[in-house]
Amino acid sequence: MSPISVRGFAVASATAVTAVGSVVGVASGSTAQTNDAEATAADSTLLADIPAGQQAQVQTASLTQQADVQAIAADTLAKKDAEEAARKQAAADAIAKQKAAQQAEEAAKARKEAEAASRSASRDSSSFPVQSSYTVAQIQAMARQMVAADQFQCFSNIVNHESSWNYQAVNASSGAYGLFQALPAGKYASAGADWRTNPATQIKWGLNYMDSRYGSPCQAWSFWQANSWY
Structure with a gap:
């Protein structure tokens, strides 16, 4: 009808x-x-x-509204889950970064200890036979046995600039002496009483000075390059 x-x-x-x-x-x-x-x-x-179709339209509108509400709720939940996942990932990354830094620090410490042990195991200045004079090659050979291999070139660079490997070099104006031009010259005595005539004693003193003041010969060389002294 x-x-x-x-x-x-x-x-x-x-x-x-x-x-x-x-x-x-x-x-x-x-x-x-x-x-x-x-x-x-x-x-x-x-x-x-x-109208006969009005009730169906109302029902359709109600279902659409419910679907919109559910979609908003699902989107909110998804965002919350994503934020939580990002927070957990950031925390995991921070822990991994901290662990890596700690491992690097431990590795560096172990390397320094190994270098120190290597230097301790190397020949001391007193173990070299005493001679009346020494050639540059002999002095460099001594240094290679006393200085860590990865530090030798830096060590050599400084000695080249200071004395050209002349263990008896004297600065006429200041009195600086030896391989490292120590001033006053008596500083070498802390490494041995024969510092005037034994290049090994001077090498021992110079290595100790670089390690204690700068951390290593290469760090001492970096300072020298920037300042032309060390």
């Missing part, structure tokens, strides 16, 4: 009811039933006016 047919049926029914009510009302002397019948007819007419 179409909305027009429903409306016509409702109007006809309301007319009939109104007519009956009028007769009854006249017979009884009351108009209350007439009013009730008219109200009922009016309500029937209004319900008939609602």
Whole structure:
């Protein structure tokens, strides 16, 4: 039945009811039933006016809204999970970085200890035979046995600039002496009483000086390059 047919049926029914009510009302002397019948007819007419597809549209809109709410909730949860995963990853990265730095520090410490042990195991200045004089090659050979291999070139660079490997070199103006041009010259005595005539004693003193003041011959050489003294 179409909305027009429903409306016509409702109007006809309301007319009939109104007519009956009028007769009854006249017979009884009351108009209350007439009013009730008219109200009922009016309500029937209004319900008939609602389009048949409106209820489906309301239901569809409700389902769409629910889907939107669920999508927003899912998106919020996904973002929260992503943030939590990023936080955990950042914490893991920080721990890994700290562990790597610690391992590098331990490796550097072990390397320094190994170098120190190597120097300790190398021949001391007193173990070289005493000679009346020494060639540059002999002095360099001594130094190679006393200085760590990875530090020797830096060590040699400094000696080249200071004395050209002349263990008896004297600065006429200042009195600086020996391979490292120590000033005053008596500083060498801390390594041995024979510092004037024994290049091995001077090498021992120079190596100790570089290690204690700069950390290593290469660090001493870096300072020398920047300042032309050490």
